[in-house]
Amino acid sequence: MAKGKAKRVLLGIQGLIGHKTAPDWSFIYRASSVRDPKWNVGDIVELPDGREFHYAKSSGECASGQAAEYVATGAIPYTLLSVGAAIDDRQLSFVASTHDALAKDELRGGYCLTWPSAKTDQFRGIIGNDVSAEDAAITVYLDGPLTIAVTTSTPGECYNNPFLSLRTGSSANLAKAGVPATYISGSGIYFWVQTGGFGWLAPQSDVITNKIGAYYRHDGSIQADQAFSGLVAGEDTTQYAGNRVIGNYAGNGPLFLLK
Secondary structure, three states: OOOOOOOEEEOOOOOOOOOOOOOOOHHHHOOEOOOOOOOOOOOEEEOOOOOEEEEEEEEOOEOOOOOEEEOOOEEEEEEEEOOOEOOOOOEEEEOOOOOOOEOOOOOOOOEEEEOOOOOOOEEEEEEEEOOEOOOOOEEEEEOOOOOOOEOOOOEEEEEOOHHHOEEEOOOOOOOEEEEEOOOEOOEEEEEEEEEEEEEOOOEOOOOOOOOOEEEEEOOOOEEOOOOOOOOOOOOEEEEEEEEEEEOOOOOOOOEEEEO
C-alpha cells in the first residue's frame, strides 16, 4: 500500500436523491479475502442516514449481530529512537526491539507516540513504514510534522491499525469495535464494520422499556445495566455501546443507536 492518509467518504449527501441518482453502497455488505483496491483498512464510509462503517480485516469469525473486538496489539513497544528528528520532520526511526516482522506500510492507519520531555507528548497517525525484519530497527512515516524535536534519548512506541485484526467478542478485557455488516467465517477477510448510527445488536433480557443506554458484554451482545442479575464475573466490559431507540428485548426490536 502506498503511503497516505485514511479516506472518509460521505455517500449521497448532495441535494435530493432519486432512485436513478442514489449512490450504490452494496459494497458495504460484501466481504473478500482480497483487499478492495479502492479502500485501505481504517477507511470510513458514512451513509446519508448517519450510519458509519470502517473497512477492516478479520482475525477470526465475526458474527453480524454481535460487536467484534479489537485484537491488535502494540506494534513497537516502548523504546528509544535510533536517530534524532527536528521540528517539522515527518518520520521517526526506532532502535531494534521486540516486534513481529513488518511488511512495507503494514503499520499504515496505526499511531505513534513520543515523549521528548514532561508535558510534551506527541501523538501522530502512521501513513507508512519501511520493511523490517523481526525485532529489527524500523522507520515510520507520520501524518503530521513534529512540533518538538526528538533525540536518541527520546522514548516512543507505535500501535497497529486497530481495524487490522477484529473477531467476534470473547473477552471482557478487549474493547469492542462495532458490528460487522455481514457474517465473516474466519480470519484474513476484508469487510466493513459498523461503528456508528442505527443498527441492531443481540440484547440481554434487561434491555427493556425503562432502560435506554446499554453496555457491551464480553461476547459483543449488549446489556442495559452493569449490575445485570444475569451477569457472570468477567462478562462486563464497562464499555458504553449506545442507546435503545425503538422496541426492547421482549418486543419488536430493539432498534439501536451505536455511539
